Amino acid sequence: MNPHEPLLQQIRAALPAGATLRPVVPRVDAAALVDLVNADAAHVGNPIRDSIDDMMEELTGSDIEVARDTLVAVAPDGTAIGFAFANRVTNPEKSRVFLFGRVHPAYQGRGIGRALLRWTKARAEEILDGHPGGTVQVQNFEGDARAIRLCESEGARAIRWFAEMVHTFANTREEIASPLPAGLRVVPYGEVDSEKLRLLHNHCFADHWGSSAMSEVTWHERMEAGSVRMAASEAVIDEHGTPVAYQISEEFPQDAETLGNLRWLATLGVHRDYRGKGLATHLIQR
Known part of the structure; x- marks a missing residue:
């Protein structure tokens, strides 16, 4: 039974x-x-x-x-x-x-x-x-x-809240992204080895409440999702080509009628050794 x-x-x-x-x-x-x-x-x-x-x-x-x-x-x-x-x-x-x-x-x-x-x-x-x-x-x-x-x-209790924020570019003057520290540069996401990015992701979110390390399988599924916009996603690499920060952009066309045309900054991570140096700000401003 x-x-x-x-x-x-x-x-x-x-x-x-x-x-x-x-x-x-x-x-x-x-x-x-x-x-x-x-x-x-x-x-x-x-x-x-x-x-x-x-x-x-x-x-x-x-x-x-x-x-x-x-x-x-x-x-x-x-x-x-x-x-x-x-x-x-x-x-x-x-x-x-x-x-x-x-x-x-x-x-x-x-x-x-x-x-x-x-x-x-x-x-x-x-x-x-x-x-x-x-x-x-x-x-x-x-x-x-x-x-x-x-x-x-049924016994559940609230433990976490999420805020979704919108930035409207039409109402903002064009800005130049803040400079990166010497030796770092931005490259298209697709130019960086996927396994290095997975390991970077796991490192970035290891101290993030509620996050779990992603396996090779779950990372592949994440990056192959139809919502991911690889052409709009980027990574910051050092002089050795090692990624130290990244952002993954996504779009959901079905939301256009209710939310307008939005591109989501879905995931943003910075290696702990490079935090506080403006890398995340640079990626957002771009």
């Missing part, structure tokens, strides 16, 4: 008649899942939108086993009613599982979200078995009061 069968029964009991509950099949469900995510985002005032490409990357990455780590509830007409994912980070030093889930606004208030959350939490605890000190984490949009209350009522 499936050890989670009682939790699955709770989800089924909350679903409308005719709905089915099963693991996600990426190529079958991606479009319906994106429609659900975007409908819920609009409902709570979140301007961030999802895309089929981004959803496919999430469902086919190395941090998820869709047959065991996902559930989707589907209405008879094919509409996604709700879903739940458990994404693992099995770094031995900071083992974590991130819970993701949504319920379509038309089906909220039935207990579906709570039942899905309980299932993913149980699945996360199963994944973390054998990883002492592992944590289960969930992220919510600040304006989604219902989701925040749900997570808090």
Whole structure:
């Protein structure tokens, strides 16, 4: 018997008649899942939108086993009613599982979200078995009061906040980037060895709260993401060609209608020996 069968029964009991509950099949469900995510985002005032490409990357990455780590509830007409994912980070030093889930606004208030959350939490605890000190984490949009209350009522507590800031170049006079220290120069990101950049990234974020070292596999997936704009990403190298700072830029065209044309400075890192020398400022100003 499936050890989670009682939790699955709770989800089924909350679903409308005719709905089915099963693991996600990426190529079958991606479009319906994106429609659900975007409908819920609009409902709570979140301007961030999802895309089929981004959803496919999430469902086919190395941090998820869709047959065991996902559930989707589907209405008879094919509409996604709700879903739940458990994404693992099995770094031995900071083992974590991130819970993701949504319920379509038309089906909220039935207990579906709570039942899905309980299932993913149980699945996360199963994944973390054998990883002492592992944590289960969930992220919510600040304006989604219902989701925040749900997570808090199930034992979660707020531990971290993110701020997203926008700089509008049209309203700013053109500036020349502050100079770099002698011996350093900026090169296109693609000209630097990817493995050296991975090691630099892990070094830069080793003392950053909540971050985990990226493996060769996860780094490759990160850099091959469709949102990454390699031509707009850069690295600072020393006289030996060793990277000491970098920035990765991304774009999400699906957000243009709600946010306008934005380019995200997604990741910015500076080697600890070079901090306080203006490298990050230089990369931002460029």
